[in-house]
């Protein structure tokens with residue numbers, strides 16, 4: 001029996017301010033989905049200065065440049081063997097690294113990159129996409145093809161918040177279904193005198209999910225090359241990351257504690 | 271009050287009438303004489319004691335005419351007028367003694383700007399030092415740096431400083447100064463074909479005695495309204511309007527940042543140290559591109575922000591890691607810069623003696639004195 005071809009879910013992390021945690025969160029989302037048993041591909045489309053290879057300590061044999069070359073030569077060819085594997089304690093997922101050289105990054109065509117995604121999404125349950133903070137041709141095409149776009153915000157000084165507002169408004173003008181765009185706040189309680197409520201009022205919109213500021217955990221995870229959701233330290237940030245993934249997979253995330261409670265509850269309400 | 275007695279020299283009959291009417295309608299200015307033939311103006315004009323001469327630069331002999339007018343009317347300001355501004359010819363005129371260049375037909379306001387406002391010290395032939403602040407990734411602290419540095423440069427030297435916010439999607443320089451600009455780089459780009467440095471001046475918003483800003487786009491989609499060609503023209507004009515021009519560009523390599531860097535005397539690679547260590551790699555990757563310029567050693571410089579501790583040892587360590595000199599290091603001062611920006615003010619003003627202000631003043635000194643970049647200089 002021939003298997004039905006299914007297109008996997010594409011989740012893109014986008015923002016209009018830099019250094020808001022797109023890379024850190026996309027890595028953790030990929031890791032958590034992989035940990036739950038899904039087949040996952042993580043794409044670094046911050047082509048010029050991508051950090052996924054850095055944060056995960058990868059030494060890729062092939063990059064997006066090679067994938068683009070391959071698909072241009074033969075649109076039907078299997079790209080999976082050209083992906084880079086990240087594995088930690090039995091959890092594994094595939095990565096599309098950004099190009100080795102800046103010139104390559106500058107010259108890649110957005111259409112070909114989208115072709116690569118279209119090819120790969122038939123092979124994976126989830127494709128997680130990391131981007132840069134601007135409305136480039138590539139990013140607009142990625143927003144189009146994505147199932148879910150996570151628009152990441154941050155509590156920073158006023159100029160950044162205003163740019164987030166303008167970015168969010170621009171995103172809305174693209175007329176995607178409102179379910180598709182999810183506003184997530186990262187580093188919610190970072191040290192600044194702008195408050196969460198100020199951000200919400202400037203944006204005119206509530207956040208779908210909030211992740212706390214935990215600079216030590218975040219830095220340690222980057223320094224060690226091990227994602228937060230895999231490193232066994234169940235920090236608050238880790239739990240919030242898991243909860244975000246659960247909301248995306250519609251599974252209802254269960255910590256060990258709530259799992260117990262749930263099973264107890266489920267006995268009562270069976 | 272000094273009289274503004276204008277003599278109009280205009281070869282084109284239609285312009286002669288049109289410009290005469292505009293001059294007559296302009297308050298505080300008197301049209302004392304007008305000539306179609308430049309030779310007549312040279313021979314007869316002094317009877318009318320003009321102190322401002324509008325000279326038709328579309329005349330094929332303009333260069334020799336400029337010289338003669340300058341000799342015959344040594345105390346008058348000569349303003350060249352022409353149908354189109356170009357960087358090359360305009361700098362020729364200015365070098366030959368013209369005060370500035372006005373595109374015909376001009377408005378009363380532009381004429382007044384040319385007469386009064388545009389008596390900036392930049393005039394006199396010397397062109398500005400143009401600097402682009404490039405960063406591999408966003409959130410490098412470069413907008414904060416540019417804003418404070420511009421202030422520091424102008425205070426140190428009384429020089430005129432122009433900031434161009436060419437971060438075309440998310441330029442936020444205006445927010446730093448709490449401005450709600452009437453005109454931005456979008457309008458300037460739209461009008462470049464009809465502008466000269468004099469008229470471009472009115473698109474800049476003054477924020478301090480000698481500092482003004484060409485603000486960025488109000489929304490990301492407007493990036494399409496600013497062509498690279500018009501950006502280049504704006505930079506060329508700004509070069510003749512100010513003594514220092516500081517350009518903010520989008521992060522990474524893109525047509526905008528590349529064009530601005532190509533046109534600049536100095537390109538600063540600005541990077542914020544966030545502790546991960548990968549910033550070094552990003553800087554090196556950028557250097558790989560910039561070092562293809564034959565004169566990259568003079569043109570490309572590195573500034574690191576949020577350096578902790580902000581000491582000469584840190585600077586030397588970073589130089590060793592990067593393998594390239596670092597000209598400036600800026601300390602971590604998040605609350606100071608954020609508080610200032612939230613208020614539309616400069617950290618430099620709020621805490622003039624803070625380590626941040628000291629490092630910025632040091633950099634300003636280095637830029638204005640064009641000191642040799644010594645490794646051990648801190």
Ligand SMILES: Nc1ncnc2c1ncn2[C@@H]1O[C@H](COP(=O)(O)OP(=O)(O)OP(=O)(O)O)[C@@H](O)[C@H]1O
Nearest residue numbers: 018019020021022023024187212213214215218407
């Ligand atoms: N929740 C958090 N708490 C504390 N620090 C965080 C958090 N999320 C991210 N960070 C830190 O913020 C910095 C930026 O994160 P990251 O590189 O993921 O951002 P980005 O949006 O991908 O940035 P860029 O636009 O530059 O690619 C990193 O140093 C990371 O450790």
Ligand SMILES: Nc1ncnc2c1ncn2[C@@H]1O[C@H](COP(=O)(O)OP(=O)(O)OP(=O)(O)O)[C@@H](O)[C@H]1O
Nearest residue numbers: 408409410411412413414576601602603604607608
């Ligand atoms: N010297 C500094 N020390 C600590 N934080 C700083 C410093 N300079 C800037 N920052 C902070 O870093 C953030 C980015 O600053 P800024 O907007 O100047 O950078 P940028 O490179 O222009 O960013 P963008 O990518 O948004 O254009 C702001 O929160 C700002 O307050």
Ligand SMILES: [Mg+2]
Nearest residue numbers: 022023046051
């Ligand atoms: Mg990133």
Ligand SMILES: [Mg+2]
Nearest residue numbers: 412413437442
């Ligand atoms: Mg900026």
